[in-house]
Structures are given as structure tokens and as C-alpha cells.
Amino acid sequence: MKVIELTTINEMLDQIETIRFLYPNMTVEKYKHFLSEMVPHNYTQIAVFENEVCLGITGCWSATKLWTGKYLEIDNFVVNPEHRSKGIGKILADYVEKKANEIGCSSIVLDAFTGNFGAHRFYYNQGYAPKGFHFVKILDQSKMTT
Template sequence: MSFAFKIIEKNEIYTIIPLVEKLNDYKVPSSVLIDRFSEMVNQNYECAGIYDENKIIGICGLWFCTRHYSGKSVEVDHVYIEDAYRGKGLGKAFFKWIYNYAKVNGCESIELNTYISNHASHKFYYNEGFNILGYHFLKKL
């Protein structure tokens, strides 16, 4: 199989909605996701996709910012690869592409959050050299 990694164009951002819906531990209605991604693409956000031919089979959001403790960084968000494509080294290849993309864009570090219940992702990120620095808290207003 031959896969392609690329940044999803702003006008194609809605193609990721079905994958984001599979990822969420909590359910966000499609209409809300559409509204939120419409805003996000006009902020410091990009989304990378994995394609098998013309079919999108994986995604990863990228938030670019500068932080006092890590310099210019990218925060990896909503990483998802379709079940049928897992366990084949595709995640490792995707992250290699993401590391390079971040470096080309001047980033000094990569950060991410992962759901507490997603133990497979914890193992993956540890193997990729990520360290836990703290907890991510959320309060709905």
C-alpha cells in the first residue's frame, strides 16, 4: 500500500468530521463540529491527513503557538487512524512526517493531550519519546 501525508486545505476541513466523531469519548454533534472547525481553520490551526489513494484514513490537528516554557511549538490534537490501518507502522510514519513538518515551520517542540482511557496511545507516545509534564484540566462554562 502507498499512503500520502498532506495538509488538508481549509475548504476541505469538513472531510475530517466522520473521523473526529469516531475519536471522541464524549459525543459532539456534527453541526457543532462543523461550526468549530469553521472557526479553527481561521486561527493557528491546520490539519494533516493520511490518504490511501483518495480516501482519508487518518487525521491529526496541529495548533501552532509560542509558549514560555517550550518556545515555538505545535500541539498535536485529535489524532485518529481508521482501525483497519492500525498496527502497520502507519502512525510512526505519520509522526515522522509531522516532526519534519513542525521543524520546517520553525517549531522547537511538540505537545499533545490524550484521553486517560486511551492506553494504546500512551504506549505509542512513550515510544515516540514524549514525556508527561502535567494534567490537562477542562471546565465547561
């Protein structure tokens, strides 16, 4: 297995089938549009490959907030269902942590939907813990992917 950091929109677009495990209705057009807005804001993706097949992928970006200083945010963490429980998620999480340390982050943050108990268990096992609530007020459901 090899871990590759994807930094261009085209590299990320090539992995849309893996993203579709999380967002089955994601179109190429919508994905490209979102990426074109995200990449200029430090967004990259980390992918685990075996024989040129993407087994898992996560997005991440760094930013700074008053409460934490520089941090790295995990976004859209997905492992191909046929390859779950094989350590792919741990490989991704370890790479993200290494990257966060290398760029001088104080912390790593992420959102996990309240009903996604499998993700909660995974993140607890990786040393993450809830710090607060991420409140959402939906203004236009039709603009959302989920």
C-alpha cells in the first residue's frame, strides 16, 4: 500500500468513485465546482492506494482560529466498504497526524454526524474526543450534498 497526497483538482477528480461511497449522488460537475472553491483554501486529500486502486481517502485543510491557533481539519473521511477493518483508516489518520505535526498545528479537528457511531468509535480509538457541538442552521437543503 502507498499513501499519496493529492494536491490538484484533477488528481482529486480521478478518485470520485471513492468519494461516492460517502456521497453516492456526487456528480463530476458538482465535485469539480466544490474542489475549485476548496483547493485555494489549503484543501488537499490523502489517499491510500493498492495496485493503483484507491482504498481510502480523506480531505484535510489547515487554518487558524483564536481558540486553537493553527489546526488541521479532517473532512470527508471514507474507506471503500470492501476494504474496511484492514487498517486503511488508521493509515489515513496516522498520515494526517504526521502532516499536522510537520506544519506546526496545535490540534486536529473533525466533524462526525451524531448518528455515525462507527465513526465515533474509530475516532475515539485514534485518540480524538468531543470538545463541543457543531451547530448547523440549514438555509437551503437543495444546495447540500447530503
